[in-house]
Amino acid sequence: MEFMSARDAADKWGISQRRVAVLCSESRIGNATMIGNMWIIPTTAEKPIDARSIRYSKNDGKKIKPFLKWAGGKGQLLSEIEKYYPFESKKITKYAEPFVGGGAVLFDILSKYNLESVYISDINAELINTYRIIRDDVNVLIDMLRVMQNEFVPMDTENRKIYYFAKRARFNDLKVNGDETINIEKAALMIFLNKTCFNGLYRVNKKGLFNVPMGSYKNPTICDEDNLRAVSEKLQSVTIVCGDYREAANFIDEDTFVYFDPPYRPITDTASFTAYTENLFNDEEQIELAKFVDDMHRKGAKVVVSNSDPKNSNINDNFFDNIYSTHKIKRVEATRMINSNSAARGKIKELLISNF
Numbered sequence: 644m645e646f647m648s649a650r651d652a653a654d655k656w657g658i659s660q661r662r663v664a665v666l667c668s669e670s671r672i673g674n675a676t677m678i679g680n681m682w683i684i685p686t687t688a689e690k691p692i693d694a695r696s697i698r699y700s701k702n703d704g705k706k707i708k709p710f711l712k713w714a715g716g717k718g719q720l721l722s723e724i725e726k727y728y729p730f731e732s733k734k735i736t737k738y739a740e741p742f743v744g745g746g747a748v749l750f751d752i753l754s755k756y757n758l759e760s761v762y763i764s765d766i767n768a769e770l771i772n773t774y775r776i777i778r779d780d781v782n783v784l785i786d787m788l789r790v791m792q793n794e795f796v797p798m799d800t801e802n803r804k805i806y807y808f809a810k811r812a813r814f815n816d817l818k819v820n821g822d823e824t825i826n827i828e829k830a831a832l833m834i835f836l837n838k839t840c841f842n843g844l845y846r847v848n849k850k851g852l853f854n855v856p857m858g859s860y861k862n863p864t865i866c867d868e869d870n871l872r873a874v875s876e877k878l879q880s881v882t883i884v885c886g887d888y889r890e891a892a893n894f895i896d897e898d899t900f901v902y903f904d905p906p907y908r909p910i911t912d913t914a915s916f917t918a919y920t921e922n923l924f925n926d927e928e929q930i931e932l933a934k935f936v937d938d939m940h941r942k943g944a945k946v947v948v949s950n951s952d953p954k955n956s957n958i959n960d961n962f963f964d965n966i967y968s969t970h971k972i973k974r975v976e977a978t979r980m981i982n983s984n985s986a987a988r989g990k991i992k993e994l995l996i997s998n999f
Contacts, residue, residue, distance in 0.1 A: 644674070646683040656690035658726070666691055706754045707873045710777065710834065711770075712843030713745025715907055717949065720993065721751050723975045727997055729900050729945045730756045737761070737899040741888035743774070748902050753877040762894040764884035769818060769833050770845075771885040776830035778883065781875035787831035788866035795839065796862060803839075807857040810835055815852045838863045889935060897943030905932055907951040908962070926962070933966040940970075940998045952992040967996045 649667070653660040667675040667682040671691040675684045709716060717724060729735040730752075736759040740749050743763040753761070765771050776784050795806055814832040821829060837843055840855040848854045884890060888903065895901055906924035929950075939946055948967070952974055953960035964972060977993040 645686045646676075647686050649682045649684065652684045652688070658690070705873045705876070707750045707877055708870055709745040709747050709750060710867065710871060710874055711745050711773070711837045711845075713747075714844060715904065716745040717747040717904060720949070720975065720977055720995075721747060723973075723995060724748055724902070724947065724949070725751065727900075727945075727947045727995070727999075728752065728756075729999070730758065735898060735900050735945060737894070737896070739763070739891050739895050739899055739901045740904070741765075741891040741901070742904045742906075744770070744904060746774075748904070750874070750877070753881075759898075760894075761881045762884070762891060763881060764886050764888065764891060766885070766887060767845075768885050769829060771883060772826060773830040773833045774878065774883050775825060776827050777871060777875050778878035778881070779825070780827050781871055783827050784831055784834075785866060785868050785871055787828065788834060788871075789868070791831065791835045792863075792865035795835075795865065804857055807836075807839055811853060818851065818853065835865055838865045888932065892935075892938070895939050895942060895944050899944045901939055901944050901946045903932065903936065903946070903948040905929070905948075905950065908953065909951070929962075930966055936967070936996075936998070937969070944998075946970075946998045948994075948996040950994045950996070952994050955991050963994055963996065970996050970998050972996050 647655070649660050649663040652663045652672075656663070663672075663684070664682055666672050667677070667684065672684055672688050675682055675688070709718070730738075738749075738752055738758055738760075739762040740746070741762075741764045743749055743765045746763070749761075749763060752758070763774070791810070795803060798806060810832055814829065814836060817826060817829040817832070836853065836855070837845065839858055839860065841858045842855075843858075844855045846853070846855050882894070888905070891901070905928075908924075908926065908929055932948075936946055936948060948970075950963060953962050954974075973995045974992045975995055976990055978990055
């Protein structure tokens, strides 16, 4: 019989080495043997079903998904990111996501776990407004989206363009001149534009105006009522903040899992940065974020950070290896989904950085 180490089993099953040792000590892995102070495990052993994750999962059966298509969305990396979820332990009872974006990780966690407290934030005021409206005024929002869908979908291409650009102009007017606190119409327009614009991009010009042209979808789902209602239900107890990631400091403590998904560093010097907001996130700000991560680490929080891997274009670029040198860095394969040049879409490496 061939054996593997607890570390090999941990890597194979996507759990921690400490968790493998616990499973061995509980006799839940057949023929696992202690040699000295190390566990050795048959290579044919299968990962035991973790009863704790079942106990902590929500049992209402409602899976939710992002309500927007978002550049840099983490749907494709969930299988890697979820390996870091620490909620099986009763100690980690809070979750914070200070760059929430499209919320793929947030909604995966809300679908699976009952947590005591959840905090999300972003500096994109229109995005955060949409989260708040879905939480607080979903019925009126759905009514507005249903009207837009019924009007837009039956139109021919030329009339769709006229309709689209009118809605885009209205959105920009509300963005500049409207009520910046809570605005249901602005949230409805945000979703409409996201579902009908080119590639689902959110991009603004130097004046802060949304400037993405119309896409060519045949039958876009503008009003996904079932998902919007499910998202609204899950967001009821979530704290939603429009602000800088540093504002999360008062929420984060030793009982918190924090996921940071900042605007990615461009892979090449000539790469054009997709502006999610009027503010860019340069190398100096990446360094400031790394310092903040260190501060949260000292608080005792469990932290994961994602970013692009500069080694995709320059094997000698150690920018993230240097600023996160005290943490663990894992390179994972991803697909660049949004790019104006289809030839530039494809497999790349991304970074998952953790303090545990």
